[in-house]
Amino acid sequence: MKATLTRTLIALIVLSAVVLALDADSALAQQATPEQTAESQGSDPEANLPYLFAAYSVTWIGFFVYAYYLSQRNRALRREVEALREALGEREQRGGG
Amino acid sequence: MTSTNSPMRNVLLALSAASMVGVLYLVFLYAPTDKNLGISQRIFYFHVSMAWVGFFAFFWVLVGSVGYLWKRSQKMDRLAYASAEIGVVFTTLMLITGVLWAKPSWGIWWTWDPKLTTSLILWLIYVAYLMLRAYSPRGDQGARFGAILGIVGFFDIPIIYLSVVWWRTVHPNVVGTGAEGGLEPEMRTALMACTVAFTLLFAYLLTDRLSLRRSEEEFESMRSVASLV
Numbered sequence: 363m364k365a366t367l368t369r370t371l372i373a374l375i376v377l378s379a380v381v382l383a384l385d386a387d388s389a390l391a392q393q394a395t396p397e398q399t400a401e402s403q404g405s406d407p408e409a410n411l412p413y414l415f416a417a418y419s420v421t422w423i424g425f426f427v428y429a430y431y432l433s434q435r436n437r438a439l440r441r442e443v444e445a446l447r448e449a450l451g452e453r454e455q456r457g458g459g
Numbered sequence: 460m461t462s463t464n465s466p467m468r469n470v471l472l473a474l475s476a477a478s479m480v481g482v483l484y485l486v487f488l489y490a491p492t493d494k495n496l497g498i499s500q501r502i503f504y505f506h507v508s509m510a511w512v513g514f515f516a517f518f519w520v521l522v523g524s525v526g527y528l529w530k531r532s533q534k535m536d537r538l539a540y541a542s543a544e545i546g547v548v549f550t551t552l553m554l555i556t557g558v559l560w561a562k563p564s565w566g567i568w569w570t571w572d573p574k575l576t577t578s579l580i581l582w583l584i585y586v587a588y589l590m591l592r593a594y595s596p597r598g599d600q601g602a603r604f605g606a607i608l609g610i611v612g613f614f615d616i617p618i619i620y621l622s623v624v625w626w627r628t629v630h631p632n633v634v635g636t637g638a639e640g641g642l643e644p645e646m647r648t649a650l651m652a653c654t655v656a657f658t659l660l661f662a663y664l665l666t667d668r669l670s671l672r673r674s675e676e677e678f679e680s681m682r683s684v685a686s687l688v
Contacts, residue, residue, distance in 0.1 A: 410563040417502040417559040421509070425660070432667055439674055443681075449667045450487035450685055 465670070471663035478656035485649040493646075499563040502556055508653040509553040512577075512661045516546030516618050517585065519665075524609035527602055533676070536602045539609050541668035543588050545661060550582045573622040574630040577615060584612035596680060 486504045493500035523539025526532055557575070562568050569575065588608045595601030622628060643651065 408498055410497055413499045413559050414521055417505065417556045420555050420559070421505050421552050424548065424555075428548050428664070432664075432671060436674075438468045438673055439671070439678060443678060446678075446682060446685060 465666070468663060468666045468670075471659060471666060475656060475663050476661035478652070478659055479647075482653045485652050490645045490649040491643060496564055499560060502560040504649050504653045505657075506553060506556040506560055507650060508657045509549045509556065511654050512657045513546050513549035513553055514619075515658065516542045516549060516583070516661060516665075517613055517616060520585070520588070521613040524606035527606045528610075531599070536606070537669055537672045537676070539606065540592060541665055541672050543585050543592075543609065544668060545664050547582065547585050547589060548664075549657075549661070550578070550585065554578065554582060559593060565586070566573045569583040572628050572630055573626040574619060574628050577619045577622055581612070584608070584615060588612060604671045634648060 486501055490501070490504070508629055519542035520539045523535045523537070523542060525533030527539060528647070557578075558568050561570070588605060591608060592601060592605045595626050623630060
């Protein structure tokens, strides 16, 4: 399980690096300055609203996913403790009987 | 023995939730829209605050790592591990929001600019730290290896900060002084409030993760005792 996760993570990192490098190389020549960006936005001040929406959504989803992971880990740990207690109890009973 | 809600943690949760509501007001209604970058500049408040809290988390990794190597204290190792995990969460979100801000501002998603590249290296170092801790043996050896990486990794942070001074970069020096770094007072207030809110969230997550880590360690020792019985 851990090995699969690691391989997936490494593959994702390598893939992201390649995609980002290709994108950066092709777009670097036509990189816009803030003034050009402002010009291109022209009279529409809400032109970049989807980016703002995406950034704030990703942030909150990220924190919720992490909080969910912590609560799931906590629940799993509680189950494991219960199972361990039961196993120990059974062992004691067998030892006593 | 599993992680439970302490009053301090509840207070931190309430404070960070309340401050986040205030931050949303400051970011969207109080701070003016940037003349050049338009509405997408508002990404900046979350992006910079998360970067700051990420660095702050890695500072605690440094403190915990040095403390562990010096005193061999389990508490210090726990602090380093929990801070590293939360630091990676903040840095991941900082990188993603940076990418989402770069596209409307520069016309590209990513560029191998010194500041961006050193930030990505920082993220990779602490992902490696978490992987090292997951795969190395439990106990002193794993904690020692982790502590060394935790200390070495921290040296990337001053490099990130100074990259705008040392090299030519497209990344603005937004928190500095001078013409390029000047922020309007309302923007500065929103940024400060956002940083405080995220620091409170970090404190809440840290107390939660520390408690869970303690429970995990207790469970591990309980299991090894049970296997010996």
